[in-house]
Amino acid sequence: MSKKLVLIDGHSILNRAYYGLPDLTNSQGLHTNAVYGFINIMFKILEEEKPDYITVAFDVHAPTFRHKMFEQYKGNRKSMDEELRQQVPLMKKMLTAMGVKIIELAGYEADDLLGTLAHRAEQEGMNVAVISGDRDLLQLATDKVLIRIPKTKRTGTEIENYYAADVKEAYGVTPKEFIDVKALQGDSSDNFSGVPGIGEKTAKTLVAEYGSIEAIHENAAVIKPPRASKNIVEYWDDAVLCKKLATILTDAPIEYDFEEARIDSIDDLYTKEAYLMCKELEFKNLLGRFDTKEESFNVSELIEVVDTIEKADKIFEEIIDKDVAFYLVKRENNNVGQFHQDNDGQLGLFDFASKTEEELYGLSLTFLKDKIYFMETGNGISSDYLKNKIKDTTARRLISRDVKSQIKILGQDGILDPAEDFDKYIAYRNKFIDVSVAAYLINPTIGEYPLDDIAKSYSDIMIPTKKEFFGKQSFEDMYNSDKDKAIEYVAYESYIPFVAKDTLLNRLDKENMLHLFVDIEMPLVFVLASMEKEGIILDADALKEYSTNLDKGIAQLQESIYQKAGEEFNINSPKQLGVILFEKLGLPNAKKTKTGYSTSADILDGLKANYPIVSEILEYRQLAKLKSTYADGLRNYIEEDNRVRTTFNQTVTATGRLSSTEPNLQNIPIRLELGKQIRKVFHAKEGFVFVDSDYSQIELRVLAHLSGDEKLIDAYKHGKDIHRSTASVVFNVPFEEVTPLQRRNAKAVNFGIVYGVSAFGLSKDLGISRKDASEYIKNYFVQYPKIKEYLDNCIESAKKNKYALTMFNRKRPMVELESSNFMTRQFGERVAMNSPIQGTAADIIKIAMIRVHDRIFKEKLESRLLLQVHDELLIEAKESELDEVKKILNEEMQGAADLSVDLEIDTQVGTNWYDAH
Structure with a gap:
């Protein structure tokens, strides 16, 4: 039985995996998607082929003859993405750990090495499988050399297979003639063209008829269409060059011993060293392949x-x-x-x-x-x-x-x-x-x-x-x-x-x-x-009543949406909703997907200001979530003592904020009045009341402190309405003449700046033009110049240090800033601006929680801290201890950090959580 050799085009398969899979980054900040995809493709091939020998060929960065010819002719090739470039040495290290033979030779591309080894192996009587994403390698196909072209997708890897007969069937030409097809039509992967006006279809027809570009050139006078006849003469030098560039060598001077590439079994590749590398790169789905x-x-x-x-x-x-x-x-x-x-x-x-x-x-x-x-x-x-x-x-x-x-x-x-x-x-x-x-x-x-x-x-x-x-x-x-x-x-x-x-x-x-x-x-x-x-404590009867009220609200919205749509349909079906909004009603900004129109929140938010039906759909979704997550979901968490106990997660968010699960009591949508009313079902036990203290604008106060902007600090020190103050400077109107609309817009600008809002994002939030939003932001920074300077410094510092830093030295790694993807880098810049502010605010509320909790016990009170929701603390206070609890909250929350502006809190009291907030 003939021996079998598998040859893999290293850079080509890495490239396929890199663009076929979403970005993966391990805990050390290394990009790993190309390596992960390569390994999966390789093992899929090996399991199918069961080869006796395996070798992976890589290009060498030193210029090859093709590079030199190409640069003289057209200029430089497209450079490799940095995230992909970083994974090439990782891939070589992984292959070495597996004991896989790697070949590379200065002055020669991987194609030439693969062509040479495929030719040698065939002469030795072996069967060969060449794995590459480059169709140029189809010219190597014979009855014993199989070209396999993988396509990596999220759903898995699909592979096209070509022996010589398959190339002829698919392209109408032999593998050798395939070179001439490439010479006529050019190579889009290298951004050079062959003969203008000759595409793939015409090229295949001409080569099938005449056999080579030389024969085509000799018969140029009778070739049709006329444009092809004219251009084959005018661009003959280009065609000759393209053929030379497209021809893969089969006689490269590489030293190679087949026995060095031998594997007795695929299991030989599951080495301890490879296992450790998979651990290091955090390829948890691959670890099951190894004998641990x-x-x-x-x-x-x-x-x-x-x-x-x-x-x-x-x-x-x-x-x-x-x-x-x-x-x-x-x-x-x-x-x-x-x-x-x-x-x-x-x-x-x-x-x-x-x-x-x-x-x-x-x-x-x-x-x-x-x-x-x-x-x-x-x-x-x-x-x-x-x-x-x-x-x-x-x-x-x-x-x-x-x-x-x-x-x-x-x-x-x-x-x-x-x-x-x-x-x-x-x-x-x-x-x-x-x-x-x-x-x-x-x-x-x-x-x-x-x-x-x-x-x-x-x-x-x-x-x-x-x-x-x-x-x-x-x-x-x-x-x-x-x-x-x-x-x-x-x-x-x-x-x-x-x-x-x-x-x-x-x-x-x-x-x-x-x-x-x-x-x-x-x-x-x-x-x-x-x-x-x-x-x-959760009142089950009050929760049932709340659920009934939600049902009424959902039913009213549903009827109103049906009336505006002119028919009944399943509002919960994105497909049906997309047809109603973008086909029947003709709303703008339609975005088509494979399954229909997108009806995501991003799309609908941009339409709600001008189309009441959209606003009602968004409200319907919020009420439906309240119904399923809270009105119905909370029942499952009521324990025998009528209390609900959430789990606080301390190690989840990158900024240092806490989160809560089972149930999540930190994400109740309180912008809607019906959303706020869910808090009515939570109440204090007999003889106790709820005391709720909420930091006032803590992130803006942190921004004032970290930036050192005198105008913002002064506004806080003099107790001004900060949003009215901002409106006055942004819209250039006297403080006393600021309108409610201007104040609302200024509020959006204030909080938007904290989160690195763009003109596009602000325009969507306020329903204004991007030009007006850009002007708002520009005026803001003119009036608060140190804030602009501070935020710019945050980005530069994060780029330099590769992390963002809070006032208490909490670090947030910033791998996004190194991405070659523009959108990812922009997101990274917003995070670099926001993390020091949001992270510092998170640290402050944590300090306050510890101080309040300890003070209550130190003073031997029966009151207890129950919840933290972002910048808010909720205490179940014994009625006779109410004044003492208020004092503790005031002193410990305001004293949690020493800022250049005062930390202010708003404290409310009630028998249920709604009344206390």
Whole structure:
């Protein structure tokens, strides 16, 4: 049986993958989409071809003879995108890690190397598959040389296959004649043309009839059409040059040994080195291809299972004054039962007595780099025993990957009850280190910080992902079916934070963010745990009434929309809605997609000012979302004590702001009155009221401070209406004569400037011309010149340092500014302007939360902080403590930062959240 060689055109396939896939960027800011796509294409080919040899050819940046000829003739070729250029060495490194043969030769293009090797291999009696996106290579097709042209799409890779007969069938010419077709029609990929007036169809017809451009030239007088006859003579030199440029060499002087390219199996390419590179580049979908038995570290050898109280006591005695990483494993429910091992090695099951407290599977404990203890409940080691031992430990530092979840398992509002012994609570709180929060500060753009990423990035240890450990099984299922493997994962959960902590803390210190971690983010973990424990009362009857009111509002809007449309249709169907708006009613700015007209918010927002039906459709959508997400959705979150408990996410947003989920109580659309009314269903318990304090224009005040603009600072210091003040300077009218419309427009300008609004964006927001919007922005910067200077400096600083920086040294990486895509770079510039402002405001509200929370407990009040929504804090205050709570909010929120302008708050009181805001 003939041997088979697969040849891959390196730059061509990288190029195909780069333009065929959306941009991918890993946590280190490396663009990786071309490498990811290349690997998928390569393995798809290899799985189909099952070759004996594989080689990838790359162009060398040194000029080849084609470059020199081309530059003399037409000028320079199009340069490669920087994001693609960065991935070429990454791809070569990955291929080397896989053991794939790479060839390149100065003065010769990859095409010539592929042509030469294909020719040699065919002479050796081999079958050859050449993989390239360049159709010029069709000239190499024979009965034994197959040209395969991949097309990379989001849905996968499709491949066209061409032997010599396939080229003849598709193009009407032989592979050799295909060169002459290219000579006549030119090569659009290199931006040079052959003979003007001769396109692909005419070129194929002429070559099929005459066989070559030389024969065509000899018969020019009788060739039709007349224009082709004339131009083949007039542009003959161009045609000859194009043929020379299009002809691929099959005799390049390259040294090559087929045995160096041999692979016995595709599995040979799944090397440990390639696995580590896939980890580094964060190709999580590819990791499943590898046999991870060859990983660089296996924790199982370090695990000691502790199942007696005597041994556990001894270990806890040893950890005094040592840094300890711990991970408590909670049961799915209280009465699941637990497997334990009998003396004969059999697994037996016994049930816990019914308890109200949470039960544990056990505790993983690490305080030495060569030993991990898993303390298993049972045989005298109870859940309470483990919780109390962790709470009572005098270790220097307690380390975990998810401190908030761990302290909630431990209970008592975060280790110790701050209401009982506040000083001891603070001392204990200061011991904790959350490695996920530390990793978030170092790179806040990832959105999640799983254990395997922390291991790879901060301890140089490669471990399986959680999905690789458990698949679709729960921890409980794994524990019951393969306890050793479940314990292995738990061991990693304590060991990795222990070995990663020093690297993380040193990195934070080096980047001047250690104080941000120690003084803001870590105390905030405990504040958020306290808030999540408290929850907020939700009146189910009031929610039902609210849902009924929404139904009425939705029905009224639906009827009005039908009347304006002249017929009934499914408003929720983008396809039907697009036909109504852009075909039947003939609205402008229609944007056609593959599935119909776009009815996205961006499109409709630009039409709502002039078309009432559009405004009603947008309102209908908002009410429908309120209905599904809140009126109906919130019912699922009401617990037995009638409270709803959201989860606050501390490591999600790149700017440092908090978010909340299950349910999301931070994104209630309150611009509509019906949206605001959802707050009526949340109320304080008997004997308590809600106190709501909201920072007034905090981002504009931060802007005034950071920019140092005297006019803006002066306006705040003298208590002026800032929007009226801005309207006065932007519209050049006396302060007293500013109209309500001018003030509204100035308000949009004020907040738009903070977010780097463009003239186009402002024109859409205000429903004015782009010219007028541009004039507004221009006048604004004329009147506030230091703001313009500050924002420009933000962009320049972000470009230089590759990050944006807040007043408290929070960093936001700015990879967008390095993009070759204009729109991405523009977005990056807006982020560079906004991140220092929004991030500083986020830091201030976090500081305020900590100070308010601590002050309440320090003064032994029964009131509690319940929610944070952007710049707003909500407290459930005991009525007799109302004055004290107001005082705390006023002092701690206003004193959270020292700015050149005062931080002002607006405080309201009510029995429900609506009345308190």
